[in-house]
Amino acid sequence: MLSNLERVLFIVLVIFSSGLSFISYSRMFKAIGRGTQPINWIKVIKNWPKGLSVFLSQKTLFKSRTFVAIIHAGVAWGFSFYLIVNIVDVLYGMVPDFHFLPNHFVGHAYRLFVDIFTMLVLFGVLYFLARRFLSKNEKLNINEPVLISERAKKGIRLDSVLVGTFIIFHVGFRFIGASAEIALNGNDWFQPGATVLATLWIGLEKENLVFLEHLSWWISLGLIMAFFPYFPYSKHAHLFMGPLNYMASVDRRSPSTLEIMDLEDESVEQFGAGKIEHLPQKEILDAYACIMCNRCQDVCPAYQTGKELSPAALEINKRYYLNDNLKDFSEGSSSLESLSKWMLSEEAAWSCTTCGFCVDTCPVGNEPMVDILRMRQDLVLMESSFPRDAMEVFDKIENYGNPWGLSPQDREQWTDGMEVPRMRDKKEAEYLYWAGCSGAYDDRGRDISRSVAKILNESGVDYGILGNEESCTGDSARRIGNEYLFQMQAEQNIETFKKYGIKKIITQCPHCLTTLKNDYAEMGFDLDVIHHSQFISEQINEGKIKPKKNINDDYTFHDACYVGRHHGEYDAPRNVLQSVLSDEAKVVEMPRNKDQSFCCGAGGGNMWYEIKKGKRINIERFEEAVETGVKKVATSCNFCMIMMEDAKKVTGYDKDMEVFDISEIVANNL
């Protein structure tokens, strides 16, 4: 189609664009390469089916915002189809008399698809631009008091305009070009949209039509050449960095279980992440995969209650920091400022409850929570800068083996007046029942432990407890960032497990569960750990215990993050609850339930210190329970129990509402 001069010009443009692209892309990958824990790119490439399936199915988008996800799928499929379209168009321009299978059904289908997808993409992008710039959509804002760089605030709007305009012009002019060709050569019923558009050109001279076709070709493909080098600076890079990020994802035992630090290695100068180059390569890649959709922020309990934390702002700040310093940083200069100055404030880092919702909901597989955990490690291990109350908890765990700071000799007091077998008497047992610190020292926790023991006794299973030989698993220490204290606690408990040959553990504390099951495995000690809800559910199914269906009141159930998102168990506690409800009673779900459940506010060490900013997370959650109209709340986590009991008192529902652990309800109805 093109003239010889145009062909030469296009080749020059391709060379020029390729050169610029080479510079910007190599900077981007060098910047990623500045991180620790090198990405194994061979392994990443071998993961291509994973990236492709996420890209084609768009399944990760459908976890939330269904309507937006549908539009996005149209744009994504359309745009990826456009990769083929662009190649065909280049051939059409560069190869004289080239037409893609003009009389073959494949060619017909191709032209039909292009026509449909063109309209889909145009409609989709116009919708997205309207959503961003015309509607006042709160979800696209990042509110006070979150730290977000001024550059990012302006940059996001500018980038959105640029990317939106690019797509509309690229696709739009391709559409106009196709219509001009139709006006020249006659109607094509395989391109209904373009054929309709071509009616606009009726009456134009042939040479004008040829000019229009050439102009359209140049704008459409010239924009690709202009945009390609810009991608590493634009959030639109997510279209390939997103799937790539998925392919590079790290298999963690649980979302908050990081790799074990080698504390004895004297060559290690830095623990945790204080600066961007301390982050693993994968977590720098995260910033390039982020499309700044704020889905993580929508679900973050800290953000939703007005605290300084927005996981989205974390990734956005990271990306704009890279954009601003890309040349120097990629060439190896040390970043001067610590992460807490520009990526995430210290208070924001302490506001994270490690509920894992941001990681679970991110369509491109980012892990802002993991960045936060690494920052905390730096703040604790390198800077000694953390909430005063957390320091007291460290001392209490170190000195007394529990965060309550109560006497280790009182640990088994909860068993007073009951028959609970001790490992020190039995020497061996099939199951260890692990009550944990909350199950041993907190008043309500003790009620729960007694209920679990009652059920264990009733079921006749062979079990024992460690009693005073138990010590804190180190969960809070590890989530707060004190790896040293965690490892001390883990080593001590692992010694005890070895002494009694313990392989299987039942616990009602989801935080102990995660730590014993995942973090201890990471330490090299494998245990088979189940949650009490799973054990009780199993015992009911096998007929070992037969709860009476005596309960006539409706219940609502609050999912614990560390049973649900971190352990993947949603059904067992509900089955247990159902087993005691009469035909008159039912479980009324809160709007946010199962994998969409909202944190109680106690995870990630937040049990032990208070972030004063904003609304208290437990009150937000308790109010959701109140709104169901049900008077009874069931939980399956000691921390959730403490949080719900507290919120119940603070909100004035002390007399009207009741909170029970599922084990208490069962134990009372045996």
Next chain:
Amino acid sequence: MMKIAVLIKQVPGSESPLSIADSNVWLDEEKVAYIMNESDNYALEEALLLKEGTQDCEVVVVSLGPERVKKIIREGLAKGADRGMHLNINSNDVTDPLSIAKIFADALKSENFDLILSGLQSDDLGHGQTGIIIGELLKMSTGSLAVSTKLDGDQIAIKQEMEAGFFQNVRMSLPASITIQSGLNTPRYPSLKGIMGAKKKEIKTLDIDSSDQKLKISKLYLPSSSNEITMIDGSPDQIVENLVKVFKSEIKI
């Protein structure tokens, strides 16, 4: 060079299970969770702050006790003290402040410290005299109950807490021995680098002969507990009213 000694004592933690040993004169140490004496921790932090504000300054942590006290010496080193001295004693018989002060004075004499800081009193025996007696034995200036300290050339200015909410500013010449009140600073948490580095720092051990003692514990016993508990029930207003009555008429606050 400025040389500061911090005297730290290992005491049973307040939540530690306490039971009396068969000898009836001391605790059953097997079950005790030992921690650094609270006010000593503040004294250590004060010394580290002085070190950070002074060029060329050495902080030495010194503790008297059996092998187990090395744990708190390491803790002091992890927080930033330069070296440790362990005055190794294998019995719990020496309990009077004069005998203890003599042991410290003998051990510290040759070091010629410019400043000796110690906690106001120990959380176990609570005599509150050791730091002052050491100062007297070593012919140093002495000050007690300091709530702030400031080095000024060869002098130190301290603010002392008095009775009934009064304070007193005192300036004295070095060398000095000063006891520190809890709460005057925020004791730090050791960084991991500090903890790892502490393993390589020097701890000098001096074996102490414990024959000299002025005081002997004849019997240690738990206070008898009373079971008289009165529950005050009612609405919050009634509870407050009744509680005020009890405060006024029965406890006589």
